[in-house]
Amino acid sequence: MNEEFIGALEEIEREKGISKEIIFDALESALISSYKKNFGTSQNVTVDIDRETGKIELFAVKEIVADEDVEDDSVQMTITDAKKLDPKFEVGDIYSKEIEPAKFGRIAAQTAKQVVIQRIKDAERDVIYEDFTDRENEIITGQVQRVSYGNVFFDLGRTEAVLPQNEQIKGENYKQGDRFKLLLLEVKKTTKGPQVVLSRSHPNLIKRLFELEVPEISDGIVEIYSIAREAGSRTKIAVFSRDEKVDPLGACVGYKGARVKAIVDELHDEKIDIVIYEKDIEKFIANALSPSKVEKVFANEKEKSALVVVPDYQLSLAIGKEGQNARLAAKLTNWKIDIKSVAQFEEYLETENLTEEDVIKLFSVVEVEENEDLTEEIIEPENNLEDLTEEESIEEIIESDEDSEDIEEELENNEDFEI
Structure with a gap:
């Protein structure tokens, strides 16, 4: 019986990942609960289960006290009764009596069963939570x-x-x-x-699929900079290579497009545009608007906005159906993008009376050097005292002072005053 019990615990441990120790603890708690159900208290019971053999020992423990000191006979025993069992007992000793769990009533046994099942369920939930959280x-x-x-x-x-x-x-x-x-x-x-x-719609699903299909990405040679996705329709992914010898675009596409095709098939023909990430934001924005060609990009670093000029026949392609291509490019670069055709750009210049150089100036940002101390600005005086005569110099000083009247009196009284 005990061998079968241990075997059952090992089977549970293998299938559910629950440690045998947890089940042993649950069983001990169950026996204590069932004892309480049967005898009305659990204060005087101890349970010992041998972890190797599965042997279960249940003891009712009572403290031996003087006959007149008995307060609760469920946890105490008189010295007179103890002496009848063993003359060696003294007041203060502990008496232990082994109890057979099989003698518990039906309700007590049912209580034990429920405690064990609940504890196993709780342990299984904890194991599953820890496993999937990781x-x-x-x-x-x-x-x-x-x-x-x-x-x-x-x-x-x-x-x-x-x-x-x-x-x-x-x-x-x-x-x-x-x-x-x-x-x-x-x-x-x-x-x-x-x-x-x-x-199934999160952008990180695309990232993980590319890591599965492209060894260069899982190895860290090719990295994904950003992803913009409208699930079920289209995705743009920006990649770059840490190794000059490795083409990030070719690595992601694969031989005859095999790698990207596997991802597209998994996503049920969702379109995927792979573009090259560039540190130069103007080049990156131009790449992000692929498959459209881009003539010019005017970028405002401060406001993170850009004006993009595309060929007249490419305007609808650059914007995309319902603005999708432009919207995804903006998400991919995290920049606000305004798209104009060549004709619209020329009309804009004419209407605003601007040249292309003026547009470049409008979108450029004048940066102040961090070490530049604006508080040290020197203000030149409007009048140069060195160019004035002695009398004019004195009059200039008097006029510029708030206490000019006091200075005039001092000059009149002091004959030794010299400039």
């Missing part, structure tokens, strides 16, 4: 289990996860049994246990 923001593969009120529930093996409506790709169908790659967005603690929240 995997937040990672790719996870799940199988559609059911769809309820717009939310999709996925079977992750050890637990169930939810894909809320606001994290789904618009227009994507989720049928029972279908498998998807999802981003593990968040793990919440609830009264019903850990709730795992998934996402």
Whole structure:
């Protein structure tokens, strides 16, 4: 029996990841609870379970006191009764009596069972929470289990996860049994246990998919600078290489487009534009508006806004359907972008009576050097006293002083005053 018990605990440990020690503690607590249910108190009971053999020993413990000092016979024993059991007992000794758990009543046994089951459930929830918390923001593969009120529930093996409506790709169908790659967005603690929240629309899903498909990104040779995504429709991703010998665009696209195609297939034909990140913001903005060609970019660093000029026939391409291309480029660069065709730009110059050089000046920012001390500005006097005669100099000083009357009196009384 005990061997079977230990074997069952080992099986639970393997399947659920719950330590045997947790189950032993749960069982000890259950036996104490059932003893209390049966005898009305748990103050005088101790439980000992051998971790190797599974042998369970339950003892009722009573303190031996003088006959007249007995207050609670459930936790105390008179010295007279103790002497009947063993003449060696003295006042203050502890008497232990072994109890067979099998003799507990049906209600007590049911209480023990509930305590053990609840403790195992709590332990399993804690294990699942810790396991999935460590995997937040990672790719996870799940199988559609059911769809309820717009939310999709996925079977992750050890637990169930939810894909809320606001994290789904618009227009994507989720049928029972279908498998998807999802981003593990968040793990919440609830009264019903850990709730795992998934996402198919988050930009980080694109990042993780590229890390899976492109070894250069997972190795850190090629890095992703930023991602702008409108899930189910289009995504722009800016990349750069830390190794001059590695082409970041070619690495992401792969041979005959195999790498990017695998990602597009996983996202059910969502369009992906891969652009090169440049430190020069004007070049980066031009790249971000791909596939449109860009003639000129006027950037205002202070306001993070840019005026972009594109060929007349490329204007609609640069803006995109319902402004999508321009909107994604703005998100990718984190800049406000105003797009004009060549004809519109020339009309703008004519209307505002500006030249192209004037536009450059308007968008440029004059920076003050950090070490420049503006408080040391020297103000030249309007009149130079060196160019005045002696009498004119004295009159200039008198006129500039607030106490001019006092100075005049002093000059009249002091014959030795010299300039």
